[in-house]
Amino acid sequence: MRTRRVTVRRTPGERAGAGGSAPGRTPEALVLLCSVGAALVAVVQPLVLGRTLDLLLRDGDAGRWLPLSAGLLLGELLLDSATALFTGRCNATWTQSVRSRALHGLLRAVPEHARPHPPGDVGTRLTLNAADAGGAPAARAALAASLITPLGALAALALVDLWVALCVLTGLPALALVLRSFARDTGATVAAYQRTQSLIASRLLETLEGTATIGAAGTADRERARVLAPLTELAAQGRHMWALHGRALGRSAVLVPALTLTATAVGGLRLAAGELSVGDLLAVGRYAQLTAGVGGAATLLGAIVRARQARHRTLELERMPAQAYGTRSLPPDGPGELELRGVRVVRDGRRVLRVDRVRVPGGSTVAVVGRGGSGKSVLAAVAGRLIDPDEGHVLLDGVRLDRLTREALRGEVTYAFERPVLGEGTVAEAVATGARRPTGEQVRRAARAAGADGFVRRLPLGYDTPLPQAPLSGGEHQRLGLARAFAHAGRLLVMDDATSSLDTATEHEVNRALRHSVRPGTRLVVAHRPSVADRADLVVWLEQGSVRAVGTHRDLWHTADYRAVFGAGADAGTGGTGAGAPGVSAAPRPEPEEVRP
Numbered sequence: 001m002r003t004r005r006v007t008v009r010r011t012p013g014e015r016a017g018a019g020g021s022a023p024g025r026t027p028e029a030l031v032l033l034c035s036v037g038a039a040l041v042a043v044v045q046p047l048v049l050g051r052t053l054d055l056l057l058r059d060g061d062a063g064r065w066l067p068l069s070a071g072l073l074l075g076e077l078l079l080d081s082a083t084a085l086f087t088g089r090c091n092a093t094w095t096q097s098v099r100s101r102a103l104h105g106l107l108r109a110v111p112e113h114a115r116p117h118p119p120g121d122v123g124t125r126l127t128l129n130a131a132d133a134g135g136a137p138a139a140r141a142a143l144a145a146s147l148i149t150p151l152g153a154l155a156a157l158a159l160v161d162l163w164v165a166l167c168v169l170t171g172l173p174a175l176a177l178v179l180r181s182f183a184r185d186t187g188a189t190v191a192a193y194q195r196t197q198s199l200i201a202s203r204l205l206e207t208l209e210g211t212a213t214i215g216a217a218g219t220a221d222r223e224r225a226r227v228l229a230p231l232t233e234l235a236a237q238g239r240h241m242w243a244l245h246g247r248a249l250g251r252s253a254v255l256v257p258a259l260t261l262t263a264t265a266v267g268g269l270r271l272a273a274g275e276l277s278v279g280d281l282l283a284v285g286r287y288a289q290l291t292a293g294v295g296g297a298a299t300l301l302g303a304i305v306r307a308r309q310a311r312h313r314t315l316e317l318e319r320m321p322a323q324a325y326g327t328r329s330l331p332p333d334g335p336g337e338l339e340l341r342g343v344r345v346v347r348d349g350r351r352v353l354r355v356d357r358v359r360v361p362g363g364s365t366v367a368v369v370g371r372g373g374s375g376k377s378v379l380a381a382v383a384g385r386l387i388d389p390d391e392g393h394v395l396l397d398g399v400r401l402d403r404l405t406r407e408a409l410r411g412e413v414t415y416a417f418e419r420p421v422l423g424e425g426t427v428a429e430a431v432a433t434g435a436r437r438p439t440g441e442q443v444r445r446a447a448r449a450a451g452a453d454g455f456v457r458r459l460p461l462g463y464d465t466p467l468p469q470a471p472l473s474g475g476e477h478q479r480l481g482l483a484r485a486f487a488h489a490g491r492l493l494v495m496d497d498a499t500s501s502l503d504t505a506t507e508h509e510v511n512r513a514l515r516h517s518v519r520p521g522t523r524l525v526v527a528h529r530p531s532v533a534d535r536a537d538l539v540v541w542l543e544q545g546s547v548r549a550v551g552t553h554r555d556l557w558h559t560a561d562y563r564a565v566f567g568a569g570a571d572a573g574t575g576g577t578g579a580g581a582p583g584v585s586a587a588p589r590p591e592p593e594e595v596r597p
C-alpha cells in the first residue's frame with residue numbers, strides 16, 4: 001500500500017494561545033461615546049426644532065436653523081447605527097474574553113476542583129452564561145447614556161419653562177421606585193433560572209452519554225421525565241422573571257404617557273397665557289417624553305443584572321484553584337526511578353490510598369493489581385501527578401513531582417487511559433497532541449507500536465481522516481490513545497487499564513513493541529490480566545486502598561488471595577505459562593520494598 005505523508009497541524013487551541021486577553025476598555029468606550037453622542041443630539045434636537053418652527057411661523061424663513069435641524073436628525077441616525085455596530089462588537093469581544101478565561105481556568109484547575117462540575121453545567125456556563133456576561137459592558141455604557149437623555153432633557157425643559165419642568169419632576173420618584181424594585185427582585189430570579197438551565201443541560205448530557213444503557217434497559221421514558229423534571233421549575237422561574245419585567249415596563253408605560261400628557265397640558269396653558277411660543281410647546285412635549293424615558297432603563301437594568309449573575313457563574317470556573325507547579329527540572333538522562341513515600345489520598349473523608357514506601361527502579365515495569373475499587377487508578381493518578389496526595393510525596397529520579405515545572409513534569413510523564421479523549425481533529429493530530437510535537441514519521445512509528453497503523457491506513461484519508469468521520473471500534477480508539485502516549489513517551493509512562501479493549505494477541509504485540517520501539521523508561525501499568533502482571537518486573541498489590549504486598553508475580557502467585565484477584569482458584573505452583581500462572585520473565589527482578597503478606 002502507498003504510504004501517505006502524515007500532516008501534523010497545530011490545533012486551534014494552540015494557535016489561539018492559552019488564556020485569551022481582556023479586550024480592554026476600547027469597545028465599551030466606543031459604545032459609550034456613540035450612545036452619549038446620540039443622547040446629547042436627542043437633548044439638543046427639540047430646542048433646535050422648536051426654534052426652527054418659531055422662526056418659520058414668524059418670518060417664513062428659519063435661515064441656518066433648518067439645515068441644523070436636518071443635520072441633527074441625520075447625526076442622531078448615524079450615531080444610533082454606530083452604537084448598534086459597536087454594541088455588537090463589544091458584546092462579541094467580551095463574550096469571547098469571558099469564555100476564554102473561564103475555559104483557561106477550567107483547564108489549569110486542580111482536577112479535584114473541576115470534577116464536581118458536570119459537562120452540561122460547564123457547557124451552559126461557557127455558552128449561554130458567557131454570552132449574557134459579555135453583554136454587560138455595552139449594557140452599562142448604554143445605561144449611562146440612557147440617563148443622560150432624561151437628565152439633559154429635564155435641564156433643557158427647565159430652560160424652556162420652569163413650571164413644566166417641576167411638573168415632570170414630581171412624577172420621576174414614582175419611576176425611580178419602579179426601577180429599584182425591578183432591579184432588586186429580578187436578581188434572585190435570574191440566578192435561580194440560570195442554575196436550573198444548567199441542571200437540565202447536565203442531565204441531558206448524562207443521558208446522551210448513556211443512550212446505549214438506557215436503550216438496553218428500556219428506561220427511555222423514565223430518563224426523559226428525569227431530564228425534563230426541572231422544566232416546571234424553569235418555566236415558573238421564567239414566568240416570574242418576565243412578570244417582573246412586564247410589570248416594570250407596564251408601570252412605566254402608564255407613567256410615561258401620563259407625565260407627557262400632564263407636561264403638554266401645562267405647556268398648553270402656558271402657551272395660552274403667552275408665556276410660551278408654539279416652538280416651545282413642541283420642545284416641551286418632546287422633553288417631557290425624553291425625561292420620562294428613564295423607564296426604558298428597566299430593560300438595560302435587567303440585562304445588567306442578568307449579565308452580573310451570568311458573569312459570576314462563568315468566572316467561578318476561572319477562579320478555581322490552579323494546579324501549582326514548581327521550578328525544578330529533572331536530572332538529565334535520569335533512568336525514571338519512581339518512589340512513593342508516605343502517600344495518603346483521602347476522598348469524602350475516606351482514605352482511598354495508603355502507600356508507605358514503594359520504590360520502582362528506573363527502566364523497570366511495575367504492575368498495579370487489586371480488586372475493583374482497591375485504589376489502582378488513584379495510585380496511577382498520584383504517580384504522574386494527575387492528583388496530589390493529601391499526605392506524602394512522589395519522587396521521580398529523586399525530585400518531588402510537585403516541585404517540577406509543568407514542562408518538566410508533562411514532558412517526562414505520559415499517560416494512556418482506558419477511554420482516551422482524542423478530540424475532533426485528524427487521526428494524526430490526535431496522536432500528535434501532547435507536551436511535545438512529534439513529526440509525522442514519529443506519529444506513524446508510535447501508531448505502528450500501538451498496533452494502530454494498519455487500521456488507520458485503511459481509513460479514507462489515512463492519518464488525515466478527521467476523527468468524527470472515522471468509525472473506530474473501542475479497541476481501535478484505545479490503540480490511538482496508546483499511540484499518543486507512545487509518541488510522547490518520557491521517562492515514566494503510566495498506563496491505566498489502557499489495553500483493556502485489546503485482544504490478547506494484539507496486547508502481546510503492543511507489549512513487545514513497547515519494549516523495543518518506544519523510548520525506554522519506567523512503566524506503571526494498571527493490570528487486570530495475570531499475563532500483564534507476569535511480564536512486569538514488579539507487582540504492587542493493593543487491597544482496600546492499602547498496599548497488601550509488593551513483589552514479583554511469580555512470588556505473589558503462591559498467595560491464594562493474590563490468585564483470587566484474577567479470579568484464579570488454581571493451586572500455586574502448577575507451573576506453565578497458561579491463563580493465570582506465571583511464566584518465565586527475562587527481565588531482572590528488583591527487590592520488593594514493601595511486603596506485608
Ligand SMILES: Nc1ncnc2c1ncn2[C@@H]1O[C@H](COP(=O)(O)OP(=O)(O)OP(=O)(O)O)[C@@H](O)[C@H]1O
Pocket residue numbers: 115347348352370371372373374375376377378379
Ligand atoms: N474523586 C473521588 N471522590 C470520591 N471517591 C473516590 C474518588 N476517586 C476515587 N474514589 C474512590 O477510591 C476508591 C478507589 O478507586 P479507584 O478508581 O482507584 O479503584 P480501582 O482499583 O482503579 O477500581 P477498578 O479496577 O474498578 O477501576 C474507590 O472506592 C472510589 O470510589
